[in-house]
Amino acid sequence: MKKNSKIYIAGHKGLVGSALLRELHKSGYENLVFKTHKELDLTRQEQVEEWFENERPDYVFLAAAKVGGILANNTYPAEFIYSNMIIETNIIHTSYLFNVKKLLFLGSSCIYPRLCPQPMKEEYLLSGSLEPTNEAYAIAKIAGIIMCRSYNRQYDCRFISVMPTNLYGPGDNFDLNTSHVLPALIRKFHEAKINGMKEVEIWGTGTPKREFLHVDDLAGACIFLMNGYDESEIINIGTGQDLSINELAGMVAEVVGFKGGLRFNSSRPDGTPVKRLNVSKLNALGWKANIPLKQGIQETYKWYAENVANRTLP
Numbered sequence: 019m020k021k022n023s024k025i026y027i028a029g030h031k032g033l034v035g036s037a038l039l040r041e042l043h044k045s046g047y048e049n050l051v052f053k054t055h056k057e058l059d060l061t062r063q064e065q066v067e068e069w070f071e072n073e074r075p076d077y078v079f080l081a082a083a084k085v086g087g088i089l090a091n092n093t094y095p096a097e098f099i100y101s102n103m104i105i106e107t108n109i110i111h112t113s114y115l116f117n118v119k120k121l122l123f124l125g126s127s128c129i130y131p132r133l134c135p136q137p138m139k140e141e142y143l144l145s146g147s148l149e150p151t152n153e154a155y156a157i158a159k160i161a162g163i164i165m166c167r168s169y170n171r172q173y174d175c176r177f178i179s180v181m182p183t184n185l186y187g188p189g190d191n192f193d194l195n196t197s198h199v200l201p202a203l204i205r206k207f208h209e210a211k212i213n214g215m216k217e218v219e220i221w222g223t224g225t226p227k228r229e230f231l232h233v234d235d236l237a238g239a240c241i242f243l244m245n246g247y248d249e250s251e252i253i254n255i256g257t258g259q260d261l262s263i264n265e266l267a268g269m270v271a272e273v274v275g276f277k278g279g280l281r282f283n284s285s286r287p288d289g290t291p292v293k294r295l296n297v298s299k300l301n302a303l304g305w306k307a308n309i310p311l312k313q314g315i316q317e318t319y320k321w322y323a324e325n326v327a328n329r330t331l332p
């Protein structure tokens with residue numbers, strides 16, 4: 019990408035999109051274009067084509083999607099498969115029609131098979147059954163990856179797909195009905211501390227292991243790959259290190275300053291037992307994550323306290 023290339027960030031208000039916007043600005047890219055969901059509904063093909071026809075972007079970061087934690091994925095599978103398939107179909111196909119130089123599609127570590135050997139290598143995608151709680155989302159994301167690969171093969175496009183691990187950071191979703199585990203823990207511990215509660219309920223058994231990457235690190239990796247990775251094969255983005263939900267809860271409680279106990283509710287689903295990425299391919303290209311988890315949680319809690327805690331959440 020040149021500093022004056024026209025770069026479209028789809029989903030620039032989201033966790034990933036807003037981090038991409040920050041990092042691109044910071045790195046001196048000036049010609050950034052975007053529209054809110056309200057201004058441009060990416061599920062509407064005609065609106066997407068009109069936008070590309072008017073703007074004619076050189077590069078596209080596809081960070082718009084329907085995203086949620088385990089409860090939302092399990093409760094609204096139709097919405098997850100419909101929205102994600104239609105958004106990616108519209109943007110990938112229209113990028114081809116309007117000769118976009120390069121597109122970056124976001125897959126996710128949660129679309130690897132449920133019982134994938136650990137740490138998960140790129141070649142393990144589609145090697146086994148999916149986690150049932152997010153099967154609809156996973157199938158939609160896998161379709162996006164195969165679409166990028168197919169457009170590269172048939173039309174000589176340069177559409178790359180990346181596989182981030184669990185992300186967190188400023189701009190995260192703190193709504194307990196739809197959020198991921200880390201922001202949910204921040205909110206639960208914060209409210210428990212404010213309300214003087216003795217105990218906080220944590221979903222599941224606390225034993226599943228997860229890896230977490232600060233979204234600013236992810237944005238840095240996406241820009242790095244947009245500038246230097248041209249293969250059709252997916253590439254993992256993560257730290258390569260994991261910890262149990264129990265350990266994570268302890269770390270979040272410490273950062274937030276909650277001194278009470280934790281009660282694990284095993285009637286809530288655990289999801290995939292272990293999920294850790296093999297990041298040797300990305301590391302070999304010269305990129306490594308550099309924001310330590312505790313520091314990232316501190317920053318995210320500060321952002322939450324300043325931007326969300328005073329607002330009434332549903």
Ligand SMILES: NC(=O)c1ccc[n+]([C@@H]2O[C@H](COP(=O)([O-])OP(=O)(O)OC[C@H]3O[C@@H](n4cnc5c(N)ncnc54)[C@H](OP(=O)(O)O)[C@@H]3O)[C@@H](O)[C@H]2O)c1
Pocket residue numbers: 028029030031032033034035054055056058059060061080081082083084085101105124125126127181182183184185186191198
């Ligand atoms: N968060 C993670 O832990 C994680 C991990 C791995 C991969 N990823 C991938 O990263 C990408 C971005 O995730 P995220 O966490 O940044 O999600 P997010 O915070 O929910 O952001 C998604 C953005 O897409 C927009 N959007 C949704 N439907 C739209 C539509 N029909 N038209 C226009 N805009 C629409 C949303 O706008 P509204 O909010 O206004 O609807 C929102 O701004 C996804 O592809 C996801 O699979 C995320």
